[in-house]
Amino acid sequence: MNGVHDMGGMDGFGKVEAEPNEPMFHAKWEGRVLAMVRAMGAAGAFNIDTSRFYREALPPAVYLASSYYRKWLLGLEDLLVDKGYIAASEVAAGHAKEPAKPLKHGKFTTDDVERVMVRGKFGRKAPAPARFKPGDRVRAKNMHPATHTRLPRYTRGHVGVVERNLGCSVFPDTAAMEAGENPQWLYTVVFDGTELWGPDADPTVKISIDAFEPYLEPA
Amino acid sequence: MTEHDHHHHHDDHSELSETELRVRALETILTEKGYVDPAALDAIIQAYETKIGPHNGAQVVAKAWSDPAFKRSLLEDATKAVATLGHVSRVGDHLVAVENTPGRHNMVVCTLCSCYPWEMLGLPPVWYKAAPYRSRAVKDPRGVLADFGVSLPRETEIRVWDSTAETRFLVLPMRPEGTDGWDEQQLAELVTRDSMIGTGFPKTPGAPS
Numbered sequence: 001m002n003g004v005h006d007m008g009g010m011d012g013f014g015k016v017e018a019e020p021n022e023p024m025f026h027a028k029w030e031g032r033v034l035a036m037v038r039a040m041g042a043a044g045a046f047n048i049d050t051s052r053f054y055r056e057a058l059p060p061a062v063y064l065a066s067s068y069y070r071k072w073l074l075g076l077e078d079l080l081v082d083k084g085y086i087a088a089s090e091v092a093a094g095h096a097k098e099p100a101k102p103l104k105h106g107k108f109t110t111d112d113v114e115r116v117m118v119r120g121k122f123g124r125k126a127p128a129p130a131r132f133k134p135g136d137r138v139r140a141k142n143m144h145p146a147t148h149t150r151l152p153r154y155t156r157g158h159v160g161v162v163e164r165n166l167g168c169s170v171f172p173d174t175a176a177m178e179a180g181e182n183p184q185w186l187y188t189v190v191f192d193g194t195e196l197w198g199p200d201a202d203p204t205v206k207i208s209i210d211a212f213e214p215y216l217e218p219a
Numbered sequence: 220m221t222e223h224d225h226h227h228h229h230d231d232h233s234e235l236s237e238t239e240l241r242v243r244a245l246e247t248i249l250t251e252k253g254y255v256d257p258a259a260l261d262a263i264i265q266a267y268e269t270k271i272g273p274h275n276g277a278q279v280v281a282k283a284w285s286d287p288a289f290k291r292s293l294l295e296d297a298t299k300a301v302a303t304l305g306h307v308s309r310v311g312d313h314l315v316a317v318e319n320t321p322g323r324h325n326m327v328v329c330t331l332c333s334c335y336p337w338e339m340l341g342l343p344p345v346w347y348k349a350a351p352y353r354s355r356a357v358k359d360p361r362g363v364l365a366d367f368g369v370s371l372p373r374e375t376e377i378r379v380w381d382s383t384a385e386t387r388f389l390v391l392p393m394r395p396e397g398t399d400g401w402d403e404q405q406l407a408e409l410v411t412r413d414s415m416i417g418t419g420f421p422k423t424p425g426a427p428s
């Protein structure tokens with residue numbers, strides 16, 4: 001979706017302000033939110049792409065005004081309500097009132113903690129040979145799905161070069177919408193800064209994205 | 220209200236923010252419905268606080284600086300190379316290491332959300348997840364580096380890696396001068412988090428930290 005989360009190339013947000021000796025969490029609740037998202041995901045309530053989509057789908061003004069973990073909280077509430085794990089009336093009441101919906105992997109317990117500390121595997125068996133190879137010139141498609149996608153707007157319509165084939169991987173565009181893993185080839189594609197930002201851009205800058213095959217066409 | 224009462228109220232969390240109340244409410248619901256054990260949430264937080272952090276990445280970088288064969292395998296397949304180091308082996312898949320050279324500087328961003336190599340660097344700092352960095356890193360990387368007080372020669376190529384899929388990037392910074400004969404532990408202490416994101420350099424031997 002063409003959401004406000006797709007920030008690459010936007011102006012006006014000001015300087016990057018690094019906080020010296022930043023703590024891991026700025027308040028206890030931030031850790032609780034992180035843990036709830038990880039636990040409910042591992043219990044099978046949603047996949048990582050769906051959780052990203054719910055954060056992107058927050059109203060733009062809310063997205064911009066909310067801290068990082070506040071966005072995680074709001075996205076998690078919306079997702080769990082939409083998928084029927086909790087009811088909006090329960091969120092309002094602060095207590096469970098409805099029967100639970102079974103989780104794919106069951107209740108998340110201390111036995112499951114180690115599992116969430118290891119990164120998931122997203123590589124999948126290839127359904128077809130790769131269409132592109134390193135060195136190929138490709139154009140990022142001019143596509144604007146209203147649903148989840150990982151093709152940033154600032155690359156669309158622009159020509160780059162395939163640098164590396166990263167293998168075949170779960171396709172976020174369908175996984176996020178619970179329409180299947182639909183594995184696709186994934187490539188690192190490199191763009192010249194001047195291709196993306198015009199002839200006045202810094203000629204020493206190159207930008208790469210990891211692009212799934214359906215995002216690309218020969219150029 | 221006496222001072223004691225005031226403290227007491229804080230201890231009871233009676234002045235919780237709207238966000239805190241909402242977080243508590245959600246946790247109560249998830250617990251009452253039998254979805255999560257709150258002790259498991261405690262354990263997740265504890266694991267993040269103790270098991271991951273930039274010390275993992277620093278060990279990998281120091282090893283690459285010391286051992287040319289390890290460096291070659293790291294650049295070829297970082298997931299496999301890191302898995303050979305027992306103490307930082309649980310990174311899972313899809314790690315790519317990118318090498319800084321005199322001619323090329325690498326910098327990592329996630330313009331769409333906040334993708335970051337947690338297992339190598341810990342949880343990302345706020346600036347990495349915030350709009351100023353995410354918006355400008357791809358369009359004006361030299362300007363962003365200036366915000367960090369980092370300046371590169373005019374002719375140095377800057378390569379920005381936008382983490383748009385599940386690949387996670389670790390920058391392998393250049394080994395500082397004046398470290399001949401240093402062992403891995405000494406070298407690891409020079410490696411900063413930002414030097415592995417590409418928004419900083421390693422510390423210089425002898426410089427105040």
